[in-house]
Amino acid sequence: MRNKLATESLFALSQPGRRGAEFPAADVPERPLSELIPASALADKPTGLPEVTESDVIRHFVNLSTLNMCVDTHFYPLGSCTMKYNPKRHERLASLPGIVDLHPYQNQSDLQGMLGMLYEMQEMLAEIAGLPAVSLQPAAGAQGEFTALLTAKAYFEDRGEKRTKVLFPNSAHGTNPASAAIAGFDCVQLASSKEGLVDLEDLKAHLDDQTAVFMVTNPNTLGLFEKDIKQIAQMVHDVGGLVYIDGANMNAILGYTRPGDFGGDMMHFNVHKTFTGPHGAGGPGSGPIAVRDFLADFLPGPVIHFHPDADETDQYTLETPAKSIGRVRSFYGNIGILVRGYCYLRTLGAPGLKAVSENAVLNANYLKALLKDVLPVPNGDLCMHEFVASASKSKAANGITAMDIAKRLLDFGFHAPTVYFPLVVPEAIMVEPTETESKETLDAFAETIIKILKEDPEFLHQAPHSTIVQRPDEVVAARNPILQCCEPQ
Amino acid sequence: MDQASLKFTKTHEWVGVEGDIATVGISDFAVNQLTDLVYIELPKIGSTCEAGKVFGEVESVKAVSDLYAPVSGEIVEANEALVDDQSPLSDDPFGAGWITKVKMSNPAELDQFMNADDYKKFCESEAH
Incomplete structure (x- = not known):
């Protein structure tokens, strides 16, 4: 079903001479660029932009957008970010x-x-x-x-x-x-x-x-x-x-x-x-x-x-x-x-805003209660709108880290929580469900985490398994970044 | 370096002493907590450092962390090889992963540090 061709890089899709729009002939005399722009500001050669049609571009970005997770498609409990649903109205x-x-x-x-x-x-x-x-x-x-x-x-x-x-x-x-x-x-x-x-x-x-x-x-x-x-x-x-x-x-x-x-x-x-x-x-x-x-x-x-x-x-x-x-x-x-x-x-008015906070705090505490036995929360019995759990216990027991859990959640159709922040909690997993989520969603999320923690640690270290890009090597990426924003050389 | 002979700070630096020269690195526990390091800013040779004050930093994919000078003195050597390749910090933190050498101005500062056994206990208590 997925159009794999369309999500190739635009440079890979480029064909010489292909255009999205044709301009009419100029109705003023043409003048060379060198007359208009000082030599010091002129590039040696064209910048090498991809040459594609409008439909190439539309398919490229529309298909790319479907590879992403967003609040409109997935539960998105990214702690500290308040990823609540945004009303279309x-x-x-x-x-x-x-x-x-x-x-x-x-x-x-x-x-x-x-x-x-x-x-x-x-x-x-x-x-x-x-x-x-x-x-x-x-x-x-x-x-x-x-x-x-x-x-x-x-x-x-x-x-x-x-x-x-x-x-x-x-x-x-x-x-x-x-x-x-x-x-x-x-x-x-x-x-x-x-x-x-x-x-x-x-x-x-x-x-x-x-x-x-x-x-x-x-x-x-x-x-x-x-x-x-x-x-x-x-x-x-x-x-x-x-x-x-x-x-x-x-x-x-x-x-x-x-x-x-x-x-x-x-x-x-x-x-x-x-x-x-x-x-x-x-x-x-x-x-x-x-x-x-x-x-x-x-x-x-x-x-x-x-x-x-x-x-x-x-x-x-x-x-x-x-x-x-x-x-x-x-x-x-x-x-x-x-x-x-x-x-x-x-839309909400003062009573509605109070209800927002009530439900945000209730959702966070409910989810925390579901998870605290498998992912202990070092600080506080009651939280506000979010909580910071720790995967230290599972890391020590069988090597399952916060990162493994976060990555594996993607396979189950949940956006990952924030991990490794705040720094004061080791193996931090920071969960903010927001007020716009239902009890059913919170239950399903908690059940999934409990299930993940029973999976083979080696399998988890390789997660995610179902996404287009699997586990990137963040260390190599940080040590040897390959930054490419123009035509590959 | 022989780990047993080293001294450790609460901020997870280790210190090995030969005469008035202190070799400084960060412990395996620290590296483990930080995960793989991808960048290091070394103390500058010839500069002076003050015990307990920031004198460099390391960066992992998770976070940037300050390096604290365990002792006061003058920076006489820095392990420049780490700038291009940080893997010794993880692979051999007490050997090839040494960070800097300090000519100590106040060796009495060493007295407050933990020995390897006490440091191990300290880390166990921090991990929980």
Whole structure:
């Protein structure tokens, strides 16, 4: 059934002279390239693009897409990524001509509908965060972190303070220290407690007047709620620092608690995760940030203001905050994803959002209970929206690793969970079922893992057995990468 | 090197001492935990290092991990062969997989380290 020819590389499919479209003859005199482009910028020879027809290209990519797993085809419990189902209704709404055909350079008076929607999005995110000032600009979560850190830096500089350190626990997403380093801070990694939470003693030992920001994900990457978060925030505030909440795991707490209420001064949302948007495989994402009022002046611009008493054509205006750090992305952010998020929030409303978190937490705890005897969960009796199990027991008993289990799951039609993250758990298997999965799916997934753990370890080391590409040799690939993005030599 | 004569840190570096020169590598337990290594950044010859501070890094297909200097002193040699081929780190971690040699400025730092037996017990407790 599979069209194997179509999924060959486009270079292999290439035939000289084959074209997808024919252009009409030029109606202006032709001029040699060398007249138009300086010699220094001209290539020695053509770049060697594949020569194929439109149907070659369509069949190639459509067939390739069927070799992939996605939320629309498979259970996708990729921990930390919140791969929930994305309602198709949002796709339809986001594709309406009144939305996709807008141009950001149109007159502001023509854009009032879009600006109104974005303004409401700002307001809704502020309410969910418990933090009043929002910038929709960041293109995804990591850029949200970076933007918030620049905002904090500008705030401290404005106060004449020079603070150099950003602290984060060792269970943090790798983007936290990366954002801090790019923003020019020194990174300080803290230990976790036995329970998998922020180690208060270690935090205390590292807090001083050089501390700019403490970054923490709550619930954290182990799927645990940082129960001491208020005390933690107080400790950071006592030395004059700010608390950043990585909002990657907001799916667990929507409407139940708010970062602003438990001591956070800044946070980002992953709209593409928490509020649905097709993500994975490179986005696009959307990572708005929400901050306390005293940081609002430093946010990137433009932000959208609402003037209820103005004319209909002038009610929503674009403003740049007084001490803005400047733009971090063109125009207003990734509008397409923001529109999907807007639809999601408006569809569910406040009670619906609470139900999202309830079901996400219930699903994770149910699945954890089904699996904990075969895949022990080192931290915590109860989890939030995800849990981190460990394959250490099976590795020690018969050599079955987290990677083996992950690869073998593909054969049974399940996307693999996240493995080997967070680093604090050996042989980590990080499972996030999300709220959109049924009990039957969770039961089937758990039964499959139990079945896999009884299989021949040698057979598992070779898994997957049914996919087009089997187990790649990651070590050889990393040591001797063959990068090929143009015509094979 | 004879494993029994080595000293070990909690961050899984080993140290072999000859006079005031400390040969440093990472243990088989560490390599096993990291899985196959695919990249190493060696300490620079001629630079100084401080006990407990990062002085290099290794990368596996799973993660990037810092290398911590077990002792303070000056880097006098580095195993450049590892840059092109990291397999000795897995195949012979206590021999051909040595990473660097440090001319120690404070040999008393060695006193805090574990011997091979204690280190083995430490690893067993860490694995669970």
